[in-house]
Amino acid sequence: MDVSKCMRTKLVLAKPDCDYKSLLCKIADPTPRQAYIVDENYKLLGIVSAMDLLKEIIPSYMNADLARSLTDEADFLQKQVEKVKDKCARDIMVTKFAYLRPYHQLLEADALIAERGFNTLPVLDEQGKLLGEITRRNILLQLVDSCAAFNLNDRELVDLSLL
């Protein structure tokens, strides 16, 4: 099956001058994992993931042991956010990324995701224009859809806080 048949087309987009706090708000929603930085013609310039945003806040020297020695974590994080608030998408985005074409097969997408350890891959046309994205979840859902043996109703969520 072609990637174009199962890609998601509702994505989070941002301009290169989008500031840090706006980026944070844009991907605060649980569904999107990353924001796509595009120009006015929707040509993909870079990607900002939740991990990229986190890396900006957490200093390079910080490790789990040092973090444990802090008693006022909220104050520390607030201070770190203040430090990066003037940064914008072009300072943070990753500009070297793997991508798929709409005519690539789903199996190729699956292999690429598994090989490189990505969660999500953008789908671009020949001019680099962003068309959509493929996630691991898309691939899994496609697998479930194509196989009659799976029962889609068997996915009840359990609220652990009520136990």
Add this chain to the structure above:
Amino acid sequence: MFWTATIIFLVAYALIISEKIHKTKVALFGAALVLMTKVLLQHEAFNNIDLGVDWNVIFLLISMMIIINIMTKTGVFQYVAIKCAKLAKGEPFRIMLLFAIITAVGSAFLDNVTTVLLLVPVTLFIADQLEINPIPYLITEALASNIGGTATLIGDPPNIMIASKAGLNFMDFIVHLTPAIIIIFLFWMLAWKVIFGKRLHVRDELKKRIMTLQEREQIKDPMLLKKSLIVLILTILGFMLHGFFHYEPATVALMGATTLLLISGEDPHSILAEVEWPTIFFFIGLFIIIGGIVKVGLVEDMSRAMIAVTNPQPENMTMLAMVMLWFSAVCSAVVDNIPFVATMNPLLIDMVHKVYGLAPGMATVEHIQHQAMMPVWWSLALGACLGGNGSPIGASANVIVVGLSEKAGHKITFVQFLKYGLPVMLLTVFLSMIYIYVRYYLLKWY
């Protein structure tokens, strides 16, 4: 053969200085060429301590790396650093002073690079808490690690090499170099007090942040800490007594490393994987290249030139000691001090033969450690180790600090490092010169 060995040596040296190719690759390829061209035969390279690999140095380095690799897992250095920041009550200069002391003491017994690798993150963290520029603190730690490492036999690789070549023991270094380093450190800190004492200020509420830090959280494995400290103390005790019991330092270190490996419960694969094998193989390659130039007589020619310049006498080598001190310091500021000392060691041994009129290979410990010769060895050690402070590429610890600082968003430029490092190098080498002159030539206190 003479020109083959000389060309291999010069090209290898040039490539190591240029840093275009990794120094380990250069040293190993150079060593392979020395063997392929039969400048040195393989049994000479591996079995002759005068011409080939000095296994005492190699096993001492590997053993100390194993002990350090296990100790770093305990979190003790981070604990001590945060404890010191709290003891300083968040006062920025006191923190700088205490961190310099921890780094110097740590580097005297452990590898310099490991010491700064452990302390730099804590320093950046503390500076962040105090909202101060971490650069003066980080450069101070790099300088302190090079100064502290000079104090003992195991503090810096040049000292390990000198000790092995000259047959010096751990206590020789404690008696002769540790007092010099204590004096140098005191003068340096006095100068730092004048420069930074009034320039570093933080608000009281920021100091309170330091006092709320939980240093105990840094200790990851108290039992491993106890075991590591016991083994380290016993190993240092072993170093102090190795001369008395006629053990080589490498034997003591190997005993300590294997004991800790045995009782720590750590996986030997991961501990041995963390040994700095590129450094170990750099030493191996270098020993073989230097062995080549010793065998063909290049070192002998260099030794004749040095004798012509310094005119050493069997009972007095003042000029040689002074020249060796400054020459080593200047060279070590621009060249890795390991290949420099690897070249100087056989040169000094050859000079011993010429000055005391001995046939080749006839120098005994009495000649090598002659009263007149000892200040020359100490000058080489002081110059080679302290010279590393002269530039950001002069010592591995400097390179690591500059790299970590840049990664944290605080770029240290070459010139910025020079502004701190060069005056400190000049001050410390000048003080070393006074120390050598007063102690050995004025007071005759050998």
